[in-house]
Structure formats: C-alpha cells, structure tokens
Amino acid sequence: MSPLFFIFGPMVLAALVALYGKKRDTIVKFVSLALFVWMLIYALELLAILPDSGYLDLGSYLAVKDFGFELTLQVDHLSVVMLILTSVLLILVALSSWTMKRTSTYFALLILFAGPITGVFMSTDLLWFFIFWELTLVPMYFLVGIWGAEGRIYAAVKFFLYTHVASMLILLAFFLVYKETGTMNMTLVRESMLASPVLIWWLLFIGFSVKMPIFPFHTWLPDAHVQAPAPISVLLAGVLLKMGAYAMIRMVVLMLPGQSAHFAWVILALGLITLFYAGFMALYETHLKKMVAYSSISHMGLVTVAIATLSYSGLSAALFEMIGHALIISPLFLIAGFLHHRTGSWQMGDMGGLMQKAPYLSAIFVLAGLAALGLPGTIGFVGELTILIAAIKSYGFWLILIALGSMIGAGYIIWTFRRVIYGEISQTVRKSDFRMDHVEFAALVIFAVLIVFFGLFPSTLFDVINAAFAPIAAQGGL
Amino acid sequence: MTTLVLVLLILPIIGALIAFTSGLKKNALAFWTAEVTGTLLFLITLILLVDYKDPIDIPMRWFEFGSFSIPFGIYIDKLSLVMLLIATGLGLLDIHFAHDYMGEDPHQPRYYAKVLFFIGGMILLVSAKDMVGLFVGWEFMGLASYLLISFWHQQKDPADAGVSAFLFTRFGDIFLFAAIGLLFYLTGTLDMVKLNELSQAGKLDEEMMFVIAVFIFIAAIGKSGQFPLFPWLMRAMEGPTTVSALIHGATMVNSGIYIVARLFDFYAAAEALMVVATVGALSAFIGATSALVQRELKKVLAYSTMSHLSIAFVGLGVGSLAAGMTHLVNHAIFKALLFLGVGAVIMSAHHVKDMWRLGGLGKKLTWVALFMGMGVLSLSGIPPFSGFFSKDAVIAEAILNPGSAGLIATLVTIAGLLSMAYIGRLWLLTFAGEPRDKGLFGKVTRPSAFWIVLPLGIMAVMTLLMGFFQEHIAEMVSNGPFEEPHVAGLFFGLMSGIVLLALIIYYYYVKRPDLTEKIAAQPLIKTIHSILFNGYYIEKMIFWFAHNVIIESFAKTSHWVDQHIIDAAVNGMIGLSQRITHIFGYTHSGRVGDNSGAMTLGLLLLLAAMLTGGAV
Numbered sequence A: 001m002s003p004l005f006f007i008f009g010p011m012v013l014a015a016l017v018a019l020y021g022k023k024r025d026t027i028v029k030f031v032s033l034a035l036f037v038w039m040l041i042y043a044l045e046l047l048a049i050l051p052d053s054g055y056l057d058l059g060s061y062l063a064v065k066d067f068g069f070e071l072t073l074q075v076d077h078l079s080v081v082m083l084i085l086t087s088v089l090l091i092l093v094a095l096s097s098w099t100m101k102r103t104s105t106y107f108a109l110l111i112l113f114a115g116p117i118t119g120v121f122m123s124t125d126l127l128w129f130f131i132f133w134e135l136t137l138v139p140m141y142f143l144v145g146i147w148g149a150e151g152r153i154y155a156a157v158k159f160f161l162y163t164h165v166a167s168m169l170i171l172l173a174f175f176l177v178y179k180e181t182g183t184m185n186m187t188l189v190r191e192s193m194l195a196s197p198v199l200i201w202w203l204l205f206i207g208f209s210v211k212m213p214i215f216p217f218h219t220w221l222p223d224a225h226v227q228a229p230a231p232i233s234v235l236l237a238g239v240l241l242k243m244g245a246y247a248m249i250r251m252v253v254l255m256l257p258g259q260s261a262h263f264a265w266v267i268l269a270l271g272l273i274t275l276f277y278a279g280f281m282a283l284y285e286t287h288l289k290k291m292v293a294y295s296s297i298s299h300m301g302l303v304t305v306a307i308a309t310l311s312y313s314g315l316s317a318a319l320f321e322m323i324g325h326a327l328i329i330s331p332l333f334l335i336a337g338f339l340h341h342r343t344g345s346w347q348m349g350d351m352g353g354l355m356q357k358a359p360y361l362s363a364i365f366v367l368a369g370l371a372a373l374g375l376p377g378t379i380g381f382v383g384e385l386t387i388l389i390a391a392i393k394s395y396g397f398w399l400i401l402i403a404l405g406s407m408i409g410a411g412y413i414i415w416t417f418r419r420v421i422y423g424e425i426s427q428t429v430r431k432s433d434f435r436m437d438h439v440e441f442a443a444l445v446i447f448a449v450l451i452v453f454f455g456l457f458p459s460t461l462f463d464v465i466n467a468a469f470a471p472i473a474a475q476g477g478l
Numbered sequence B: 001m002t003t004l005v006l007v008l009l010i011l012p013i014i015g016a017l018i019a020f021t022s023g024l025k026k027n028a029l030a031f032w033t034a035e036v037t038g039t040l041l042f043l044i045t046l047i048l049l050v051d052y053k054d055p056i057d058i059p060m061r062w063f064e065f066g067s068f069s070i071p072f073g074i075y076i077d078k079l080s081l082v083m084l085l086i087a088t089g090l091g092l093l094d095i096h097f098a099h100d101y102m103g104e105d106p107h108q109p110r111y112y113a114k115v116l117f118f119i120g121g122m123i124l125l126v127s128a129k130d131m132v133g134l135f136v137g138w139e140f141m142g143l144a145s146y147l148l149i150s151f152w153h154q155q156k157d158p159a160d161a162g163v164s165a166f167l168f169t170r171f172g173d174i175f176l177f178a179a180i181g182l183l184f185y186l187t188g189t190l191d192m193v194k195l196n197e198l199s200q201a202g203k204l205d206e207e208m209m210f211v212i213a214v215f216i217f218i219a220a221i222g223k224s225g226q227f228p229l230f231p232w233l234m235r236a237m238e239g240p241t242t243v244s245a246l247i248h249g250a251t252m253v254n255s256g257i258y259i260v261a262r263l264f265d266f267y268a269a270a271e272a273l274m275v276v277a278t279v280g281a282l283s284a285f286i287g288a289t290s291a292l293v294q295r296e297l298k299k300v301l302a303y304s305t306m307s308h309l310s311i312a313f314v315g316l317g318v319g320s321l322a323a324g325m326t327h328l329v330n331h332a333i334f335k336a337l338l339f340l341g342v343g344a345v346i347m348s349a350h351h352v353k354d355m356w357r358l359g360g361l362g363k364k365l366t367w368v369a370l371f372m373g374m375g376v377l378s379l380s381g382i383p384p385f386s387g388f389f390s391k392d393a394v395i396a397e398a399i400l401n402p403g404s405a406g407l408i409a410t411l412v413t414i415a416g417l418l419s420m421a422y423i424g425r426l427w428l429l430t431f432a433g434e435p436r437d438k439g440l441f442g443k444v445t446r447p448s449a450f451w452i453v454l455p456l457g458i459m460a461v462m463t464l465l466m467g468f469f470q471e472h473i474a475e476m477v478s479n480g481p482f483e484e485p486h487v488a489g490l491f492f493g494l495m496s497g498i499v500l501l502a503l504i505i506y507y508y509y510v511k512r513p514d515l516t517e518k519i520a521a522q523p524l525i526k527t528i529h530s531i532l533f534n535g536y537y538i539e540k541m542i543f544w545f546a547h548n549v550i551i552e553s554f555a556k557t558s559h560w561v562d563q564h565i566i567d568a569a570v571n572g573m574i575g576l577s578q579r580i581t582h583i584f585g586y587t588h589s590g591r592v593g594d595n596s597g598a599m600t601l602g603l604l605l606l607l608a609a610m611l612t613g614g615a616v
Helices: A003-020 A025-049 A077-096 A103-122 A126-135 A137-147 A152-181 A186-192 A198-211 A220-227 A230-254 A257-262 A264-284 A288-308 A312-343 A359-372 A379-395 A397-421 A427-431 A438-456 A459-474 B002-022 B027-050 B078-101 B108-127 B131-149 B156-187 B192-200 B206-224 B231-238 B241-250 B254-262 B264-270 B273-291 B297-317 B321-348 B366-380 B386-400 B407-431 B438-443 B449-478 B490-511 B513-520 B523-533 B535-584 B592-615
Strands: A056-064 A069-075 B056-058 B061-065 B068-071 B074-076
Touching (some): A003 A025, A003 A103, A025 A077, A025 A103, A069 A077, A069 A103, A069 A126, A077 A230, A077 A312, A077 A459, A103 A126, A103 A137, A126 A186, A137 A152, A137 A230, A152 A186, A152 A198, A152 A220, A152 B535, A186 A230, A198 A257, A198 A264, A220 A230, A220 A288, A230 A288, A230 A312, A257 A264, A264 A397, A264 B535, A288 A312, A288 A397, A312 A359, A312 A438, A312 B061, A359 A379, A359 A397, A359 A438, A379 A397, A379 A438, A379 B061, A379 B068, A379 B131, A397 B156, A459 B061, B002 B027, B002 B056, B002 B074, B002 B108, B027 B108, B074 B078, B074 B108, B078 B108, B078 B241, B078 B254, B078 B321, B108 B241, B108 B254, B131 B231, B131 B241, B131 B254, B156 B192, B156 B206, B156 B231, B206 B254, B206 B264, B206 B273, B206 B297, B231 B297, B231 B535, B241 B297, B241 B321, B254 B264, B254 B297, B254 B321, B264 B273, B273 B297, B273 B407, B297 B321, B297 B386, B297 B407, B321 B366, B321 B386, B366 B386, B366 B407, B366 B449, B386 B407, B386 B449, B386 B490, B407 B490, B490 B513, B513 B523
Antiparallel strands (some): A056 A069, B056 B074, B061 B068
C-alpha cells in the first residue's frame, strides 16, 4: 500500500464522510475506526520490514525540480514508533467519542487529522514536514471550536496565536537552512553540517518548545485542554504534544547535533523548570482538568530533561516516557471530562466519594494517577527510572533532583484522589448519573491494560525504541 | 527450587486476582482464597527453609534501554528466609483472624485482594537481589498500605490517614529512588550482595557512599515510622486492626530495618551506622514517652512499634546485626499478637478503642487477657520471653560500643524500661480492675475460639518458645556465630527497674484511680501530657511546613507568575493581534477557522514568494 494513501486518502474520505455521512452515524463511526485500525496495521507492517538499523525509503513524489523540493517519504524506527502511537491513540479517541454529538462532522474532522499527522512522521523534506505540521491544526481548530466548552473562542485564539508564531519561527529556520545548504532534505542537512546554525537552532528550539510545551511557552495548553472536549484533549496531549517532542528530537537534537551539544544546558534548565513549575501549578490547582493539564506539562518537562542528555540511553528514555505520558494522561483527561459532563463542575471541591458511586471508573482513574506519580508496575515508573539514570549519567549526581519531582507528583495526585475519589460522598456526586457508554468505557480499560502491560514488560517497547537510536549511536552521533 | 521461588512471588498476585474477581458476589469465597493462598505461601517458605543449603541466586534482567540494562534478580539467603517466615506466617494468622474481624464487612473481596497484594509486596522486597526489585516491592507495599489504611474510604478520617501514609512514606521513597540512580552512576551495579563486597573492598568513593547510605536510611525512616516521619504510623490506626497487625507485625515497618540489615556491610564501610543509631535512639525515646499517655488502645501500640523498631535500629547502628535483627523478629511476633489481641477486645467491645471506657474485661475475655499478657511480658522484656533477650542484647551492645555508650545507650535504656510502663498500663486499664463503663461491659461479647483465640494462642506460645532459640535466630540473620554481649549488673538493673515500674503503674492505675485524676490536673503535667499526647507536635510542624512553604509559597508564587506575568504578556499579544486583524476586516468575526485560514494562506504566499525569489 502506497504511503500516499494514508497521507492524502483521509482528506478524500473526510470529504465523503462530511457529504454523505449525515444520519449514517454508525457507518461513519465504523468507517473511521476501520481507517485507524488500517493505519495501525500499516505501521506494524512497516516495523516488520524495517531493517534493524537505518531507514526505509518510501519514495519521492511531487518533485519541484529547480528547488530540490519534493515530498520525500522515509521512515526509521523513531517515525514508526510515533506512527504506531498515533494510530493506537486515534483508535482509542474514536472509541471514546462514540456518543459525541454531530457525529459525521466530528468523525470527518478526526479522519482529516489522520492524514497530515502521518505525513509529519514520514516526511524527510522540511517544507513538506512544515505543510503537514500546519495542516494538523486545521481539524484541531474546528474540533476545539465546535465541540468545546464555554470559553472555546478565547482558547482557540490563544492556541492559534501561540502555534502560529511558533510556526513562523520554524518556517524562517527552514528557509535559513535552505539558504545555507541548498536542500530541504533532513538527512542531507544533517550530513552537510551547517556552518553557522546558531540562529537556526534557536528558532527551531523555540518553535518546537511551544508545541511540547516547555516553560515559558506553555500557557496555551491548560486553556486549550479545558475548553476541548475530552477525546480531543487526548489528541492534544497524546499526538500534538508528541509531534513537538518528535520534532525536537529529529530536527534539533539529531539534525543539529553540534549546536544542541553546545546549548544542551538550555534544554536541561528549561526542562527542569517545566518539571517543577508545572508540578507546583498542579499542586495549587483546584480545577480538575487544569490539574491534569499541568501534570501533563510537568511530565513533558521530564521528557525535555531526557532529551537534554543527548545520549543514546536518554533519548530512548525520552521516547519511552512520551509513550508513557500519552497512555497515562489520556484516561485522566477522559475521566475528568466525563465527570464535568455529568456533574457540571470542574471543581474538585464539589466532588468526593466517587468510588462509592462509580467504582470501576474510579479504579481506572486511580490506576492512571498512580502511573502518573511513577508507581512501579506501571509505565510511569519505567519512564522515571530510565530518565533518572540517563540524566545522572550525563550531568552528574545533582540530577537526583528529578526524584523530588516525583514527590510533587505524588502530592497533587494523592490529594486529588482524596478530593475526588475517596471521602464522604458529596451532593454533586450523589445526584449525578455516572453510567458510561460501554464503548467509551472499553477505551478506558484498554488504556489501563496498556499502562500495566508496558509497566511490567517494558522490553517489548524498548526493543523497538532502542533500535530508533542505536544506528546513530553506533556511528558515534550520540 | 527456582520454580518454587517463582511460585512464591507470583502466587500472591494470582490469589489477589482470584479473591477480587471470583469473590465479587461471595465474601466467603474471597476469604477462603486468601486463607488457602496464605497457607501455600507459608508452606513454600517452610520447604525453602528445610531444604536450605546455599543462598538461592537467580540473576535476571528486566529490560534494556539505550546502553544500560536494568537487572531484576532473586536472592534468598537466611536473612531473607527469616523475613519470609515472618511475612507469610504472621500474614496467614492475620488472614485467619480476619474471618471474624472483617466478617461483617460487605467489601471482603477487596480487602483480601489487597492483603494478599501487601504480603506479595513484602515477599518481593525480601527476595530481591537488586535494588530495583527491592524498590518495586517497597512501592507495592506503600500502595497496599495506602489502600488498606483507607479501606473504609467513605469516611473522612481513614481517607485522610491514607493520604498521610502515602505521602510520608513517599517522601522517604524518593530518596531511595535517588539512591538507586546514584548507585547505578557510581558502581554500575544494583546487586546488593555485590554492593556489600565492593564497599568492603574499599573501591567506592566514601563520601558518596555516606550520602547514599543516608538516602537509603531516610527511606527506611519513612517506612519504619522513625523520627521525624512517624506521624503516618499513628494515623494509620484508622484502618482495620487486622491491617495494623499486618503493617506492624508481618510486613511494612520491618522493611526499613531489613534494608539496613541487607546492606549492613555497606553501611559499616560508609560509616553511616552511627546515623542509624542516633536517629534510632531519638525515636525510641519519643515513641516510648508518647505511648505512655495515649488514650486509644491502638495508638499505644503504634507508638510502641515506633519505639521498638528504633531499638532494633539502635542494635544495627551500634554494629550488631544479630541483636538488631533478633529484636525485629521478636517484635514482629509479640506486636502482631498484641494488635490482634487488641482487635479481639475492640471487636468484643463494639468498636470502643478508648481504654478509659474499658476495664475489668479479664473476667469476660480470659483467654485473650492471658495471651495478651504473655505478649505484654515479652514486650516489657521479662525472661524467659523472647523480647527480653534481644532488648537486653541491644542495650548491652549500645553500652559496650564506645561511640554510643553515652546518650544513645541512655535513651535506649529509658525506652526499654518505659515499655513496661505503657504496655502494663494498657493491659491493666483494659483487663484489670472494675469496668468503668458498666453499660458497655454488659454488652461485651465472647470471641470465637477457633477464629480469634487460636491465632492469639499460637503467637503467645511462639513468643515464649522463641526465647529458647535466640541464638539460632541470631546465627541465621547474621550468617555467623553469635556471642551474647555481657555487661555486669545490667540484668539486675533492668529487672529491678521493670519491677519497680510495674508496681508504680499497678498502684497508680488500678489501686488509686482518683490519684490519677488529681495529678493529671496539674498545669505542668497538663503541658507535658499534651506534648507527649500529640507526638511532640511533629505532625503539626510538618503540616505547617507543607501548607505554608510548599503550597502557600512555592505553588502560590508559580500560580501568580503564570497569571500575572506569562499569561498577561500573551493576552497583551492577543489583544494586539485582534486589533491588527481588525484592520484587515476579514477576521473580525473572531472565528478561528477564518483566522487560521488567512494566516496559512499568508504563509503559503510568503513561501511561494521566497522560493521564486530564491530561484531568480
């Protein structure tokens, strides 16, 4: 199957769904589910035929001869891991949106999102990468703008402003790269060893920092998350943020290794600040979904610290934690959104005693929360342990500071349990109905199973993840 | 052998799953699953003990990331076996006891699943070869204790107690976590046996070793409820009494001592043992004095646990692995006995825990009184009960070691003597004299012989018999010949002190209760009483710090910065951009789609212009 099908096919499919999907909700839902499952199968196929070390060329298309500008598609283990993660999350997002209103439009937008995101992870051409990068935002705007909560316009404008300013920086950087090297191909850029990339490095770093997000470019995220419907929060945290981290690894660390080594301390410092700052924010927060959002930012700080090690082990740990973060934070967002939907309140003070009313839902919330604070047996612990070891190896013993971060995590998570799950049953909880759609609940169960499975058997993931950086490490690039 | 060990590790998890799922509707099924699993675990441990020749050593790898590999091996030597016997043996008796104690509870599947998970965590902890495995077991227990302490989560106090337990122990745990990172950095290995060898060979940086040893000890302080991380242990009394017995006897609090014992050579080489002894002596004193004035049965026992674990820590700290560990073993048995005994009393007295409402129960609960009495004698250190030998050994070792002969030996001796006072007071107020609450006394029921009294009897006999096998235990835990320390006049001094204290409390609490009230009304006594009663206000201080420094300073400042500096700047830019877009008039609707469309279009135009420009 041509990769182009997965990049441009969804656009056609989305149009079809939008035009003919009205009043055919069930068909629409199954069609999108089928597409996402197909994407997953395709990604797994790619993994199977991928050589142990190196790339798989998927061809070049749409060449504009004079400028060396063409749609070059290439995958390595890093891209394939991201593709698998994305397709799994898309499947789970589709399941979680089973009872969403205005079904056909919603699912058309989800399908529309699947195309460019595939393009982002496959493209090795900077310009096409950028085009896909921007195109992912279009369905996102509508999904937040139409299905969002009361303050969605403000959140969407803020999101728009942040990401577009960031995009301009990225685009400018790409032009500078083109001016310096005469090519837009990432692999060629890396090999050409740019002579004066300081400005380029900063432009790219700040541009991608916004998406990850890293302090001080993070304030769009809590607003966007709060206003977005719960499944779209999953997409934001699980896919869009990961796109930023992916780009940070691929285009900052791996494409500009010299400058990254020079400015590693910047990445490290901002990562640590993000870890603690967002942790303290979460500790102070009484708004359930904002608490989850800050917890998400805090974990991305941890990913940033891991990236800052610029080492084989550190980058593997970062990629693992990215997956862990997606699996952990998604059920938290879904449950937070569901609780708001049913109780009409965001305030943790209004809740309490949920365990008595909805024990299974509470149990999954507790499991995901424990994973967020890094309890062994969950994927969160493996991420924290590997990052701690890699960071100490690269920067010395004072990085045991990271351990303190997981204490703050324990603080806000356990205190959230106390306020929402345990304790005496509150009036709001007593009078609300927490029966959940079975398909939506199944999505939560799958998240829970994945959290525990990869927590107990992390080698299933690390086998693939290590292969993402092993070839570069073998060449002495890390 | 290997298979048996793996079964031992996996069985609790399987049992927990069965108890939880198959028992969803039937409480009895959940109990029997737990009872059978507990029995099997104990039998397997016995087989391992009988067949023991050399340490069972199974190196395994968990996963590899980048260029590192994380080990997850199994190592069971005699020290581990002793801990396993305690965990599975006392765990089994605890499950058995719960048949009646938790018999009325509608959520038994959940209860037994968590109990099995708890025991499983302890088994993993003591069987681990590497620090990572130990940490996993360590955290499993932390989680299980959190869930069990707040088992009655519908109520405010147990829910709060769970939070306290998790966060206090977690604070210690992050130091253990950091220590793992440091050890990996420093030595490249997490194998605890190898760490002991490496440190003895003098191949490690001494300052770093000291830091790591202290970090690990902070984790031990958290888990074993030592100063200053003990308040969670007292709050944990909100959980079911069987859970308290499990935490204080079979599992959780022992793990702190175990980790120091496991890394004993490392601690000796790092010269960190004196830190252990000092904190231990201080905690022993605080625990013993606070236990003197508690009103609740379980709180007395909780403070006494703190104090007695400290005595074990002092034993280790003054350099005697044998003395410290035997005291831990003896303590585990008599403390489980006392907790379950108190559980029987509470159950019979319709969940009244206030000692001042009991009294005279010896007439109705004769066997419970008798067996608890044996536990009392063991705890206060009266021969031939086991508690005497180890406590005596620790005090003697503390006096003999020149580093601890002064303050540490004094504090630990005081704590040792005061045991008689607080535990005697508990027993007398509960069982002796006249009932103070006649109405309650009339309603007291008799406990079942098989489910309640039998486990008490077994433990009472154990605590007596163990007194005759002290040397064997000492040799097992320290892997070498054991020489009993001897200090001239110590035995006579301790005994006369204990007898004197026993007479005083008998007179004070039984013969002249009127005197008690008069003395307690004195202002100075009142002040001292309230300091002791509140555990020296350590909990208040920690809460003050957490609230005022962490939340109100750090977190609030972050919040302020976010709102008034970072977000304010962004909002300013949004205002500016809206004014600019207004000029173009196209996007004044504020619809994001229009905005993004226009922006993307602009960017594409710009792109085209630059590209063609570049080409021309």
